[in-house]
Amino acid sequence: MPMIEIKNVGKWYGDFNVLADCTTQVEKGEVIVVCGPSGSGKSTLIKCVNGLEPFQKGEILVNGTSVGAPGTNLSRLRSHVGMVFQHFELFPHMSITENLTIGQVKVLGRGKEEARDKGLKLLDRVGLKAHAHKFPGQLSGGQQQRVAIARALAMDPICMLFDEPTSALDPEMINEVLDVMVQLAKEGMTMMCVTHEMGFARKVANRVIFMDHGRIVEDADKDEFFGTPRSDRAQQFLAKILNH
């Protein structure tokens, strides 16, 4: 059974077709990168996976559970699907430690001590142990995003969703975040990443998906995607991204 299965998903904002007949899947332990021009629907697609965006047509299964089905407990499903946002979305009124523990305590029902230990261990792993007592506003963008990854990992996710995790960062901070992601991929985490970081894709992705106008135009193995010629639009897009 694949970890994430997306079948013929369609979504409309009124008359506007945001997602059209999208079908793909992510196997356990697989890392796939989703790219495409802005407005192509890639962020919308990844938000459909944990039900943050509703969709009108098709089906999405996460570890066998249907996301769109009326009887699904979405909160429970989300509690073991980690998500990292473009703008970090740490909670500014809580310290870093509180950010790391709130979900464990309130959603998973863990004890405060246990949650704290777990949070600090993960904070250490992303190299920020010294900042545990600070507030998000006192950290740089790259540091905040690493905390956000640790926050998601603290929930013991079965897979991770990354929604443009580096596109709001200054260039010199991108690598510190990518390093954490590469490390995670190498440890066998199932990951679906919306990103334009083709270096990251080359290094760890199994497959690359290219989207345009709400459609999955290309869904290929990494080597195939970067090697042999494919659709014109994907070529143009790659040329633009790789040429600078």
Added chain:
Amino acid sequence: MLDLNLDFAFLTPDVISGYIVKGFVFSLQLTLVAMLGGIVLGTLLALMRLSSKPWLVMPAAAYVNTMRSIPLVMVILWFFLLIPLLSGRPLGAEMSAMITFTLFEAAYYSEIMRAGIQSIPKGQVAAGYALGMTYGQTMREVVLPQAFRNMLPVLLTQTIILFQDTSLVYAIGAYDLLKGFEIAGKNFNRPVETYLVAAAIYFVICFSLSMLVKKLQVRIAIIR
């Protein structure tokens, strides 16, 4: 031209504790009850108005807009007339004032909380949900604490206005700070002096509170 002939000597500690303290305590009580009740109710109204269900949005909007377009004195009179009709027994001016002010202020606090909730980026809600939190948990843990903190100066400013407005219970004869001074002024035939002292007390309280709010505003702006 000026005709100054003031004598404050009659305001002895006995007179103050006999006439003023009782009214002052009631004014403070009324302010606190209406503030706490109004903020809780107002937050509920704000959440109703921001929900996606028309049957929650419409009654909340109608309530808030109606309350905000009627003069407070008329609202006080309305409740003083209606509460005994509905409950079947008279409640007394003080109790009636507590209920009226709580329900009236809820409309104003709800507009503040609504603005506060709307000022929180959508991504924060998404992040709460992504951690597996329910709607209630996301609101309680993530959105409302931030909205409340951002809006604290405005909520306090509204409370200063509320404290000033408590003087309007005059319309139904409740015994508040102003009433205490008025009665003392009548009994000692010194209305000019008592009104002056009453004004000074209101001014000192409201002015110092508004200075505090200004300081708080600066601090919150720094944290953000």
Added chain:
Amino acid sequence: MADWDWQVFCKDTIEGEVIPRCFGGGGDITYLDWMLSAWGWTLSVSLLSLAVAIVFGSLMGILRTTPNRGLVFLGNAWTELFRNIPLLVQIVLWYHVVPAFIPALRGVPSFLLVVAALGLFTSARISEQVRAGIQSLPRGQRMAGLAMGFTLPQTYRFILLPMAFRIIIPPLTSESMNIVKNSSVAFAVSIAELTLFAMQAQEETARGIEIYLAVTGLYFISAFAINRIMHFIEGRVSVPGLIAAGGK
């Protein structure tokens, strides 16, 4: 509560008899006559107070944005003084205390004293809006005006104020509606406006719900009318391409 008695408005205020045409004649007045006259008082108090408030509020708001420290202090002190005393207390002060100090004011009708009280109370709030409006303009505007050789008053007159007033029309609109609501406090010094009418007519007729509904309705209508007038003004003076704060 089930049965309405709207005929109460057609009753004579002295004998309590229903008068067929609802309007009294020859010295008699009905409750309807009384209510309409009370509405007139409410509107007169409101509009005159608004005029007072705009004049003093603008002046004080402008003073607070000038480079002169003394003028800024004057504007600030004015605003804090009139903002931090309850309206009812201010009305009582104008009615009982000010004439005691200034004998010349002893013959002045209480109507005018209430206008002074409500007008100055509201001027503090308008002063805040005017100050905020002027300060929201880019600093370069003031410098550009001075650089062209305008004096400071000319810079205000021709450059800053025309823009600031357009920006503050929305808050000014809600303040104008507030003034109608606040005029109800005048009941406390026996101005024969709507709220005093409501209290007295309720007592005399025991038809409180009908009376209160009618009075509440008149307050609604008055506030709504002011809202429409302000929107009309806003539309007339709007400048293409200039986005006013809180526009439609």
